[in-house]
Amino acid sequence: QVQLQESGPGLVKPSETLSLTCTVSGGTINSDYWSWIRQSPGGGLKWIGYISHSGHTNYLPSLRSRVTMSIDTSKTHFSLNLTSVTAADTAVYFCARVRYSDSAGYYPDSWGRGTLVSVSS
Amino acid sequence: SYELTQPPSVSVSPGQTERITCSGDALPKKYVYWYQQKSGQAPVLVIYEDNKRPAGVPERFSGSSSGTMATLTISGAQMEDEADYYCFSTDNSGKGLFGGGTKLTVL
Numbered sequence: 348q349v350q351l352q353e354s355g356p357g358l359v360k361p362s363e364t365l366s367l368t369c370t371v372s373g374g375t376i377n378s379d380y381w382s383w384i385r386q387s388p389g390g391g392l393k394w395i396g397y398i399s400h401s402g403h404t405n406y407l408p409s410l411r412s413r414v415t416m417s418i419d420t421s422k423t424h425f426s427l428n429l430t431s432v433t434a435a436d437t438a439v440y441f442c443a444r445v446r447y448s449d450s451a452g453y454y455p456d457s458w459g460r461g462t463l464v465s466v467s468s
Numbered sequence: 469s470y471e472l473t474q475p476p477s478v479s480v481s482p483g484q485t486e487r488i489t490c491s492g493d494a495l496p497k498k499y500v501y502w503y504q505q506k507s508g509q510a511p512v513l514v515i516y517e518d519n520k521r522p523a524g525v526p527e528r529f530s531g532s533s534s535g536t537m538a539t540l541t542i543s544g545a546q547m548e549d550e551a552d553y554y555c556f557s558t559d560n561s562g563k564g565l566f567g568g569g570t571k572l573t574v575l
Contacts, residue, residue: 394564
């Protein structure tokens with residue numbers, strides 16, 4: 348059974364770059380798609396985007412100018428970079444495996460436990 | 469912009485049936501997925517492709533979709549079903565999005 352674990356700094360200064368890594372175990376990163384989702388304190392889930400095993404990306408339009416996802420299939424992890432952060436980017440960030448098919452679309456199925464990132468000086 | 473609309477909260481007595489709705493203009497052509505999130509935990513998939521239940525999810529969870537509305541039904545609610553529930557789908561351009569979430573209280 349695939350397991351995912353987020354890692355990265357818990358505190359980022361305003362205007363700097365938030366960088367997170369998701370390590371995948373119990374499955375292969377060379378198939379499926381992989382995603383990032385965030386949840387502001389007391390708020391709902393917000394889809395950030397996904398990256399395929401071949402590097403194809405699909406980002407939320409409102410974040411597209413600041414988001415970059417990358418994947419390292421040899422090291423079984425994928426990453427999120429979010430530039431020019433503000434307090435509004437404070438959230439729990441989840442990574443998740445995405446099930447994708449041309450007929451059914453896509454959806455996250457297995458999730459990491461999430462990591463809280465606070466943006467503050 | 470496209471949105472998926474859910475009621476903010478619902479409540480149910482133990483053993484009773486409750487339905488949580490998710491509405492969106494693209495739903496007639498898009499599948500809906502449902503997630504349960506208990507306090508302090510990661511979301512868990514409980515329904516996929518409108519009405520399919522992953523292995524390990526209790527049979528009291530079921531899903532349906534008709535027109536612009538999808539419904540998650542919990543038949544015979546248990547105390548452990550108290551959680552936030554989110555629907556997920558994609559818009560016509562393929563962008564993913566979640567509904568605003570529904571807090572289910574079992575009392």
